[in-house]
Amino acid sequence: MSATRSAMSRVRLLVSLLCLLASMILLLFPPVTTAQTYQKAVWIPVEKEIEQGLESFLRRAFTEAEAQQADLIILDINTPGGKIDAAGAIGELIRQSPIHVVAYIDNQAFSAGTYIALNANEIVMTPGSSMGAATPIDMAGNAAEIKLISGWSNQMKAAAKLNDRNPDVARAMVEIDTEFPGLKPKGTVLSLDAERAKEVGYADRLVSGKDELLKQYGIFADTMQTIEPTIGENIARWVTSPVVMSMLLIIGLGGIVVELFAPGFGVAGTISIFAFSLYFFGHYVAGFANWLHIGLFLFGILLMILEIFLPGGIVGAIGFISIVSGLVMAAYDTEQGLASLGIAVLITAVITFILIKKYGFKGLINRFILSDEQRNEQGYVAPKDQRNLVGKKGIALTPFRPAGVAKIEGMRVDAVSAGGFIQAGVQIVVVQVEGTRVVVQEEEQKE
Template identity: 75%
Template sequence: MYATRPALRRVRLLFSLLCLMMGLTMFLSPPTTTAKSYHKAVWIPVDSTIERGLESFLHRAFAEAQEQQADLVILHINTPGGEVNAADQIGQLIRQSPIHVIAYIDNQAFSAGTYIALNANEIIMTPGSSMGAATPIDLAGNAADIKFISGWSNKMKAAAELNKRNPEVARAMVEIDTEFPGLKPKGTVLSLDAQQAKKLGYADEVVSGKEELLAKLGIQADSLQAIEPTGGEKVARFVTSPFVMSALLVIGLVGIVVELFAPGFGVAGTISLVSFGLYFFGHYVAGFANWLHIGLFVIGILLMILEIFLPGGIVGAIGFISIVTGLVMAAYDTQQGLASLGVAALITAIVTFLLVKRYGVKGLFNKFILGDIQRNEEGYVAPRDQRGLHRKTGIALTPLRPAGVVKLEGNRVDAVSVGGFIAAGTAVVVVQVEGTRVVVAEQEQKE
């Protein structure tokens, strides 16, 4: 009996050691569940400046990703920032998407780009890339007012908290007067490189490049579907930029004014039409303009032309209102549309003043008003005797179809051709004068 007790102890000891080893093995071994695998991933670029055209493209891209039943969206972010309002809408799009979203930053994601990245489920960066510096600025390049900065700071903090990131770091990226010990003194804004972002929990992973990123996600490069902007969307992104939008309106309005100083329809009128065409095309592709807005603009132009033949001001005023309404409603934001149109109108007014000063009012309106004014108090004024122009030679200033304007002895004279069409610049001779009616023909060239 005594001989069996040591044996029992050894058996119990071995059993205990076995249980302990099994427990340690289960504790120390990695979990049996592997990282989530994705059956369909799409790659969407978020580059250049962030504006409303990008927002429109991303709405289309996310919708297409859902149609393809993708379960992963990789946003390739490389942007210096852009419009806060556009970034806000893009952030909302990402939050509401049922698809897992990864923000991949391989260069920069500053300002509004940081906000977009913070709304993603994960942020993955490459060495040498940066994010942050999200203080909003105005068109003059100065920091926005304190009320706007406070609101944007709250949005950045809320986006950081979505995935349990330190909201104070996001706050330090926006507020200049906020101090972040060890990273940012007062008077500056915080930006993070990849290693700093990883240490602070703002980057979930740091990878060497796209190949390592896909390897970590278990995605084959040839199975990755890229959704790129179309040619029209690229034009829309360019056109809907506030600076470009204002420039197109300036060119369009100035072109109309310059055209009024030049008889006939020439280069200025063509450039004006192209500018307005690009404006409406870009906003239409981006989803901000529709046929109603384009129709209002076209009707306004027609009414302004009709005012030439139906003077009185009412038709012209309605046409002007119609043009303004069409341009402003076509913009993605009414306030931005009014601001851009206001800048364009101011510049156009300055150009008009300079042209009137150079050429006089007559140069602007000589196609639309009569040269002689009949006043009752002065009695009847006989029309100027033009019989002395007979056999005089000159040059056609405008095409004659058959009516037009010719230059005779240094003066502009309304005339009609004796027969068919006479092109502008053609040498002419007066063949008949009947009262105020001057008839011209092409001058025969001597060999």
């Protein structure tokens, strides 16, 4: 019995030693994990500022990737951030995609770029790259109001939870006035380099560069397609920027005002047409404007022109509303469209005031009145009042077919017949005078 127990003890000791040896081997030589291999991959750049034009391009790119039956999308993210509403729409696009999405950060993915990366299935970074610093800022470069920060923090936290990442790290990237022990002190925002991101679980793997990245996923560079923005999409990205939007509207409206003060249709009018054309083209390519919006704008311009000839204010007011509606509805966001148009109108009003101060109202009014005078010395003679010829009789000097020449009270008078043909030499009588138009008919002969 004691021998059996001794043998059992030796067995237990041997098993324990084997387990300890296995643990030491695993610690010294961790298993090499290989990523799943994919058959068809597409490479999509996510560069520069994040705005609605980028959202439009990515929607087209994801649709094209699905049409090609791709099973892997690699987003090459290099952005300082941008508009959080555009980032929110891009995040939703990534989440809803049936294709596996990898966010590849080779340089920077700050602010809204971090949010886009968090929505991907995996995040891969290179040494020296960074992500984070996602506090929303206003137009003046200051931190946004607490309500916006709170909402954005929740969005970042939700995105982090998608792939079981620590939500507090996402919050630390947004919330300035909150301390996160072990992550950041109060009064700062968190940004992560590649090594730190891997530590806290925000980078799934680190690679030396693109070649190693493709090798990790079993992709050959010569078989991978890159989907890039078209020229039109690049223009759309530029035009839909809030600053450029406002500038185009300022140039367009300012050009119209300057043209009203300048003689003839010249440079200002041409620049104005170009600015409005670029505005609508960019928003049309981006998918925000359609022919209804363009039609409203053109209809408004037509009504404003008609107001010159049909004074009263109603036609002009309808035209103004139509122009504003077309411009605002073409924008990706009504609030942003109204803001850009408001800035443009304000600056245009300043330009108008300056031009009126310099040229007076005369410079504007002279565009709509005839300023040339017809003088007798220059050979101009006002038409005579010939209403006194009504009822006068004369003779047709030429045939009337229906116009002809008659002799009335010793004067040659150009006239037209009231009815049919009148032979030369026939007695005529004037029946009507309208301005310079003298109407005659053959005199009835008494029996």
